[in-house]
Amino acid sequence: xxxxxxxxxxxxxxxxxxxxxxxxxxxxxxxxxxxxxxxxxxxxxxxxxxxxxxxxxxxxxxxxxxxxxxxxxxxxxxxxxxxxxxxxxxxxxxxxxxxxxxxxxxxxxxxxxxxxxxxxxxxxxxxxxxxxxxxxxxxxxxxxxxxxxxxxxxxxxxxxxxxxxxxxxxxxxxxxxxxxxxxxxxxxxxxxxxxxxxxxxxxxxxxxxxxxxxxxxxxxxxxxxxxxxxxxxxxxxxxxxxxxxxxxxxxxxxxxxxxxxxxxxxxxxxxxxxxxxxxxxxxx
Numbered sequence: 001x002x003x004x005x006x007x008x009x010x011x012x013x014x015x016x017x018x019x020x021x022x023x024x025x026x027x028x029x030x031x032x033x034x035x036x037x038x039x040x041x042x043x044x045x046x047x048x049x050x051x052x053x054x055x056x057x058x059x060x061x062x063x064x065x066x067x068x069x070x071x072x073x074x075x076x077x078x079x080x081x082x083x084x085x086x087x088x089x090x091x092x093x094x095x096x097x098x099x100x101x102x103x104x105x106x107x108x109x110x111x112x113x114x115x116x117x118x119x120x121x122x123x124x125x126x127x128x129x130x131x132x133x134x135x136x137x138x139x140x141x142x143x144x145x146x147x148x149x150x151x152x153x154x155x156x157x158x159x160x161x162x163x164x165x166x167x168x169x170x171x172x173x174x175x176x177x178x179x180x181x182x183x184x185x186x187x188x189x190x191x192x193x194x195x196x197x198x199x200x201x202x203x204x205x206x207x208x209x210x211x212x213x214x215x216x217x218x219x220x221x222x223x224x225x226x227x228x229x230x231x232x233x234x235x236x237x238x239x240x241x242x243x244x245x246x247x248x249x250x251x252x253x254x255x256x257x258x259x260x261x262x263x264x265x266x267x268x269x270x271x272x273x274x275x276x277x278x279x280x281x282x283x284x
Contacts (some may be wrong), residue, residue, distance in 0.1 A: 002028055009139075011119050013277070014246075019162055020150065020151050020157075020161065020229045020230060020232075020280075021148050021149060021150050021151070021228050021229055021230070022148070022149040022152065022153040022157075022225070022226060022227050022228045022229075022230055023053070023146055023147065023148055023224075023225075023226040024146070024149075024157050024160075024210075024223070024224070024225055024226075025092045025145060025146050025147075025148040025223070025224040026145050026146075026180070026214070026217050026221050026222070026223055026224075027081070027090035027091060027092040027145075027221055027222040027223075027224065028090060028091055028092070028145070028217055028218045028221045029088050029089065029090055029218065029220050029221065030089055030091065031093075031217055031218065031220075032217070032218035032221070033091070041080060041082075041089075041091045041093075041133075044078075044079075044080060044082075044091075045082050045089055045091070049079070051079045051081070051233055053081075053226075053228060055079075056077075056079070056094055057237075060189060060283075070113070072097055072100035072128045072131065072132070073096055073097050073100055075097070076095070076096065076097040076098075077093075077094040077095070077096040077097070079093075079094050080092055080093040080094060081094075083107075083222065085222060087178070088220070090221065090222050091206055092145045092146065092224075093145050094146065095144045095145055095146065097135075098142055098143075098144050099144050099146060099232075100128075100132075101128065101132040101135075101217050102144065103148070104120070104125065104129075104200050104210070105187070105205070110278055125201075125280075126200045139167050142218045143213065147213075151233075151247060151277060151278050152274055152277055153225070153227065153230070153244070153274065154279040155203065155206075155244075155248060155270060155274065156203060156204065156206040156207050156210055157208060157210070158188045158225070158244050158245045158247075158248040158249075159186055159187055159210075159248060159252075160176075160183040160187060160210075160214075160225065161176035161177075161179065161186075161223070161225050161245045162176075162186075162245060162246075163243055163245050163246035163249070164247065165177060165178050165245075166243075166245065167242065168239065169237070170236055171232075171236065172231065173220050173226070173227070173231060174226075174227040174230075174231050174239055174242070175224060175225060175226040175227060176224070176225040176245060177222055177223070177224045177225075178188065178222070178223050179221075179222060179223075180217060180218070180219055180220065180221040180222065181215065181219060181220075182209070183214060183223040184214055187207055187210065187211050187214070188211070190207060190252050191204060191207050191208065191211070193252050193255050194207070194252075194255070196261070197253075197255050197260065198260075199264070200255075203205050213216055216243075225245075227239070230277070233277075233280070234277065244270060244273075244274070245248065247266055247269070247270045248266075248267070248270060250266050251263045251266035251267040251270070254266060
């Protein structure tokens with residue numbers, strides 16, 4: 001595997017920005033894009049442009065401090081992450097505007113009204129919602145290529161990958177990359193296991209939702225689970241020892257073997273470790 005752009009390598013133009021977020025990305029082959037997008041992304045890759053995740057974050061932060069405040073960028077990003085696998089160019093468009101609208105919907109459910117009003121005034125949110133409704137009417141099939149987890153990695157994401165696909169470079173990146181066909185197969189098998197057990201309905205429901213999202217993409221795509229800024233937020237020793245994908249797989253294996261107690265211990269320990277990370281979101 002060779003890469004045209006690595007979203008985790010630090011940019012030489014500045015120190016790494018630190019978004020305490022993780023990412024689940026889908027890279028699609030050019031064949032998945034209709035014209036004129038197909039030609040545009042092919043030209044983009046040939047141009048040698050290699051934006052990083054830090055570049056994307058920097059632009060997003062610039063939008064947040066604009067005056068007047070805007071909830072969602074006015075224009076869609078023209079950038080993407082790219083990779084080359086077995087001679088095939090894969091593209092992961094940023095889709096910043098759509099992701100902004102979706103994130104805004106989540107914020108409404110996560111924060112109290114006064115806090116949300118202070119960050120994004122009601123009139124800004126209303127205008128963004130109206131723009132999204134009009135845009136969605138014109139683009140009913142649109143979906144984001146990137147999902148984000150703030151101060152966490154949703155445990156259901158680990159179902160898609162295996163420990164042998166883990167890539168760790170201390171201080172730089174921790175990620176997994178896997179073919180779409182493998183991700184879908186693992187998800188389907190895990191879902192069958194969880195539905196046959198008791199006490200895992202929440203995880204099963206999450207897998208159904210992720211599975212529906214993955215089905216929207218080309219079968220020859222690549223799925224990437226990226227620890228993103230968490231590499232800079234968590235101790236190096238903890239990251240070096242982290243085997244969350246392997247732990248979740250062990251829990252599922254225990255369930256399939258009928259060892260409910262062993263599965264609960266593995267899953268409980270994994271959930272607690274990531275709960276401790278997620279709680280840092282609310283720390284001063």
